[in-house]
Amino acid sequence: MTTTSKNWLARPAIWVSLGAVAGALLIGVLLIHLLGVPVADAVPAFADGAWGSPYAFAASINRSLVFALVGLGFVLAQRANLTNVGGEGQIAVGGIAATAVSLYGHVSSLPLGLAFLLPVLAACLAGGVWGGLAGVMKAKAGTNEVIATLLLSFIAYWLVYGCVQSTALLRQPMTSSNTLPESLEIPDATQLPLLTGDASVPLHVGLIACLVLAVVVAIVLNRTVLGVRLRAVGLNAQAARRAGIGVDRMVIGALFAAGALGGLAGACMLQGEQYSLKAGFSSGYGFDGLVVGLLARGSVPGVLAGALLFGFLRSGGINMEMVAGVPTALVVVIQGLIIVTLAGAERGLARNRTVQR
Numbered sequence: 316m317t318t319t320s321k322n323w324l325a326r327p328a329i330w331v332s333l334g335a336v337a338g339a340l341l342i343g344v345l346l347i348h349l350l351g352v353p354v355a356d357a358v359p360a361f362a363d364g365a366w367g368s369p370y371a372f373a374a375s376i377n378r379s380l381v382f383a384l385v386g387l388g389f390v391l392a393q394r395a396n397l398t399n400v401g402g403e404g405q406i407a408v409g410g411i412a413a414t415a416v417s418l419y420g421h422v423s424s425l426p427l428g429l430a431f432l433l434p435v436l437a438a439c440l441a442g443g444v445w446g447g448l449a450g451v452m453k454a455k456a457g458t459n460e461v462i463a464t465l466l467l468s469f470i471a472y473w474l475v476y477g478c479v480q481s482t483a484l485l486r487q488p489m490t491s492s493n494t495l496p497e498s499l500e501i502p503d504a505t506q507l508p509l510l511t512g513d514a515s516v517p518l519h520v521g522l523i524a525c526l527v528l529a530v531v532v533a534i535v536l537n538r539t540v541l542g543v544r545l546r547a548v549g550l551n552a553q554a555a556r557r558a559g560i561g562v563d564r565m566v567i568g569a570l571f572a573a574g575a576l577g578g579l580a581g582a583c584m585l586q587g588e589q590y591s592l593k594a595g596f597s598s599g600y601g602f603d604g605l606v607v608g609l610l611a612r613g614s615v616p617g618v619l620a621g622a623l624l625f626g627f628l629r630s631g632g633i634n635m636e637m638v639a640g641v642p643t644a645l646v647v648v649i650q651g652l653i654i655v656t657l658a659g660a661e662r663g664l665a666r667n668r669t670v671q672r
Contacts, residue, residue, distance in 0.1 A: 332610075335656035336624065343649040347641055357639040364634020365627040369516040371634070376518060377588055378600070379626025380525040381406075384580040385604020386618035387532050388446075388573030390611055392460075394536055395565055396549030397453070399573040399608075401446060401464025402580070403601025404471030408445045409438035409581025411471075411478055414485055414498050414592040417505035417585075430504035435582045442578015443571040445471065450570035454563035460570065468601065476594045485592055498592040507587040521583035528576065533615040545569060577601065603629070606650065610657060625650065 347357045366372045385402035392399040416422060416434040423430050449463035478485040478498075485498040507519040536542040547555040548565045556562045581597065589596055603625050611617030632646030 332657060335653050338656060339649045339652035342652055343645060346645060352639055352641050357635055357641050360638035361631035361635045365631035371630060373516045373518045375627045375630040376522060378629050379622045380522050381580045381583055381600050382604045382607045382625050383525050383619055383622035384576045385601055386607035386611060386622055387529060388576035389605060389608025390613050390618060391532055392569045392573040393613055394545040394549055395569045397569055398461050399464050399570060400461055400605055401449060401468045402577045402604045403597055404468030405442040405445050405574045405577025406581035406597040406601045407471035407475045409442040409578030410585040410592055410596055411475060412441035413438040413582040413585045417501035418499055423502040423504040431507055431586060434505055434586060438578040438582035439575040443575035446574020447567055447571035450567035454566045479592055479594050500591045505586060506590060519587040521587050529615050529619060606654060
């Protein structure tokens with residue numbers, strides 16, 4: 316074992332995180348037993364839904380990459396001491412933009428992958444504008460970004476609802492009273508290409524984009540002047556301004572970038588899985604991605620690890636409800652237990668570091 320790996324394994328935060336996850340899962344098993352559901356039925360159902368088949372594994376990864384993209388946006392903004400809680404809204408406007416361009420942008424006949432790339436770019440731009448709007452309010456009017464991004468998420472939610480309710484916007488043509496309030500399915504050419512070429516293993520190119528962006532975000536935060544400037548703004552905005560750093564530009568840019576990553580997550584959901592816009596299509600993924608970002612403590616590898624955990628929990632929980640009758644709310648309980656345990660442990664570790672000093 317190398318010295319680096321020993322140092323990594325010696326970090327208390329690593330063992331605390333692993334302990335929190337293990338403890339939360341054990342409590343989840345206990346709750347299943349208290350609900351009167353045989354654990355011998357529930358656990359295999361969870362495993363089958365999370366990774367029991369190539370399709371289930373791919374679906375879990377696809378969910379994880381959405382959480383990861385929102386989490387990457389969170390840690391990027393966090394470096395400038397900004398809290399982006401608007402991932403849900405940024406996913407929503409990204410989905411609207413991707414749907415509109417896919418259906419009505421006349422892109423399906425374009426060559427060289429532009430048919431799916433242009434809707435993706437539109438989603439990133441829409442999410443970036445949504446996040447950047449909160450940045451402008453923060454920089455120019457002093458509005459708290461937590462409030463701004465949260466309230467913008469509610470506006471985005473109702474924008475999706477309005478779009479799928481109105482045939483003048485994105486609702487499919489109503490042929491009868493039974494026509495569902497959703498958009499038409501996007502053309503095949505605008506859907507994200509599958510990495511396997513097999514619909515039974517629906518891993519799409521969003522996974523590659525997510526991994527590349529994770530590397531880019533890590534480099535920006537830890538190896539570039541931009542990362543240093545973001546940290547300076549986060550530590551002391553007034554001192555950063557005196558040092559010649561454009562604080563307002565940094566704030567707006569950080570929230571724009573975070574929003575763009577959220578918009579990309581919306582495009583991955585719309586173009587990679589659902590293929591039509593529905594009210595509530597984001598399914599709370601933005602808030603789960605926010606939790607992933609919080610748990611990562613500014614670490615890009617932490618974002619990826621947390622996203623994988625939440626992605627597999629979500630997939631396994633859905634199957635566990637269908638097969639064993641265990642409410643999916645149990646997954647939310649487990650997530651909450653992980654968060655509370657980690658928050659308490661972090662406070663204890665901080666006190667211990669203070670005493671040692």
